Amino acid sequence: MLVEKEQLLIKSLQECMIVCNHCLNECLTEEQVAPMLDCIHMNRESIQFCSYLEQAIIRKSPYAKEFAEICLSVCEDCANECKKHDHRHCQYCAEICKECVEACKTFLEA
Amino acid sequence: MLVEKEQLLIKSLQECMIVCNHCLNECLTEEQVAPMLDCIHMNRESIQFCSYLEQAIIRKSPYAKEFAEICLSVCEDCANECKKHDHRHCQYCAEICKECVEACKTFLEA
Amino acid sequence: MLVEKEQLLIKSLQECMIVCNHCLNECLTEEQVAPMLDCIHMNRESIQFCSYLEQAIIRKSPYAKEFAEICLSVCEDCANECKKHDHRHCQYCAEICKECVEACKTFLEA
Amino acid sequence: MLVEKEQLLIKSLQECMIVCNHCLNECLTEEQVAPMLDCIHMNRESIQFCSYLEQAIIRKSPYAKEFAEICLSVCEDCANECKKHDHRHCQYCAEICKECVEACKTFLEA
Numbered sequence: 066m067l068v069e070k071e072q073l074l075i076k077s078l079q080e081c082m083i084v085c086n087h088c089l090n091e092c093l094t095e096e097q098v099a100p101m102l103d104c105i106h107m108n109r110e111s112i113q114f115c116s117y118l119e120q121a122i123i124r125k126s127p128y129a130k131e132f133a134e135i136c137l138s139v140c141e142d143c144a145n146e147c148k149k150h151d152h153r154h155c156q157y158c159a160e161i162c163k164e165c166v167e168a169c170k171t172f173l174e175a
Numbered sequence: 176m177l178v179e180k181e182q183l184l185i186k187s188l189q190e191c192m193i194v195c196n197h198c199l200n201e202c203l204t205e206e207q208v209a210p211m212l213d214c215i216h217m218n219r220e221s222i223q224f225c226s227y228l229e230q231a232i233i234r235k236s237p238y239a240k241e242f243a244e245i246c247l248s249v250c251e252d253c254a255n256e257c258k259k260h261d262h263r264h265c266q267y268c269a270e271i272c273k274e275c276v277e278a279c280k281t282f283l284e285a
Numbered sequence: 286m287l288v289e290k291e292q293l294l295i296k297s298l299q300e301c302m303i304v305c306n307h308c309l310n311e312c313l314t315e316e317q318v319a320p321m322l323d324c325i326h327m328n329r330e331s332i333q334f335c336s337y338l339e340q341a342i343i344r345k346s347p348y349a350k351e352f353a354e355i356c357l358s359v360c361e362d363c364a365n366e367c368k369k370h371d372h373r374h375c376q377y378c379a380e381i382c383k384e385c386v387e388a389c390k391t392f393l394e395a
Numbered sequence: 396m397l398v399e400k401e402q403l404l405i406k407s408l409q410e411c412m413i414v415c416n417h418c419l420n421e422c423l424t425e426e427q428v429a430p431m432l433d434c435i436h437m438n439r440e441s442i443q444f445c446s447y448l449e450q451a452i453i454r455k456s457p458y459a460k461e462f463a464e465i466c467l468s469v470c471e472d473c474a475n476e477c478k479k480h481d482h483r484h485c486q487y488c489a490e491i492c493k494e495c496v497e498a499c500k501t502f503l504e505a
Contacts, residue, residue: 066303066304066306066307067303075299079295079299079343082343083286083287083343084286086286086343086344086345087286090345093428093432093435094429094432098423098428099424102423102424105423109234110234110236110237110238112343112344113227113230113231113234113236114238116336116340117223117227120223120336121223123299123302123303123306123332124219124220124223124306124332125306125310126220126223127220128220128224128245128248128249131245131248132245135238135241135242135245138238138241139238176413176414176416176417177413185409189405189409189453192453193396193397193453194396196396196453196454196455197396200455203318203322203325204319204322208313208318209314212313212314215313222453222454226446226450230446233409233412233413233416233442234416234442235416235420329454330454330456330457330458333447333450333451333454333456334458337443337447340443341443344439344440344443346440346443347440348440348444348465348468348469351465351468352465355458355461355462355465358458358461359458
């Protein structure tokens with residue numbers, strides 16, 4: 066009922082939400098939280114936008130592509146913020162966010 | 176904690192969700208459902224996008240404005256679809272969707 | 286970052302949302318929509334509750350189990366409604382909703 | 396299209412989401428974040444559950460009351476956690492969460 070590129074994007078969105086939530090929770094317990102504030106806020110944004118896009122794809126929304134472009138830039142911003150921090154959870158989160166950006170692009174090109 | 180233009184937009188989004196849900200349910204019970212299909216689907220889209228935008232505003236998301244532009248066009252499309260139908264619930268829904276479009280514009284201009 | 290039983294439940298919730306949305310859309314295009322109204326409404330409920338539970342699990346919410354009990358009964362009601370209708374999409378939807386009920390139970394027992 | 400008690404509950408849920416989000420953001424910028432962790436997590440839960448309940452009421456979901464009981468206990472737990480902290484935003488958040496608990500009760504009794 067969903068074509069393959071949609072299935073792949075949903076899988077990627079889901080992984081991104083799980084990893085961003087993990088990063089958010091780990092950031093909260095770092096010794097210095099102040100430098101992690103932007104990262105915490107970006108993780109929260111990513112989780113929400115990935116969830117909205119997942120719903121739009123499942124609903125077969127005619128606005129899914131338009132919306133995927135915003136989600137793509139949110140995940141890209143999140144990846145760029147995470148990359149700034151040496152914490153292992155941030156570096157891993159940057160990687161998964163980048164994969165999600167690529168999955169959005171594949172979905173948009175199709 | 177929210178400025179006035181945000182409060183007004185949230186009020187408008189909420190009214191739009193309530194009225195679109197009412198229109199959707201009434202469309203389902205019309206004698207002829209086939210001509211109402213686009214209206215039903217558009218109502219469903221409006222409800223979801225208004226809800227996402229409400230959440231983005233409450234969260235003070237830095238992407239709220241970008242997202243408001245999509246929500247604005249969804250509500251505009253919904254108003255245009257509803258306007259085609261003579262049913263009282265459709266005409267009323269078109270009116271409320273238009274008000275929501277205006278509220279999005281005010282929010283974007285501020 | 287998620288344990289296996291959570292991964293399985295998320296997979297099941299997702300499939301349930303996709304199949305319920307398909308069933309909802311197919312019900313809308315049946316020649317007689319009136320007898321499908323309860324099925325349409327139940328599909329809409331299932332989609333929403335599965336989505337909320339997915340979010341709660343991803344967030345590692347302390348209320349996920351409590352919430353899974355409501356989701357379980359929504360999916361069960363949806364399965365029972367779908368089972369009443371001979372349409373292939375309804376019979377298939379009943380099956381997938383039942384699988385989701387089982388996935389909720391496994392999650393609750395763990 | 397919504398009865399008065401539903402309108403009041405929606406207004407209360409909305410205020411609760413706004414104030415919990417404010418409390419969450421303020422907690423993140425306190426000098427000592429570690430003692431605020433439970434408060435941050437509870438605020439996040441409250442925001443999500445209030446949002447789900449708002450959607451369920453707008454949708455006229457047959458599960459709204461069942462779900463209001465969970466939301467009520469989430470907001471009560473959030474109020475109790477906030478009350479422990481002397482910060483003005485926590486004390487205010489506790490107050491608004493309590494009001495939301497009362498609005499849920501009124502909705503359930505009706």
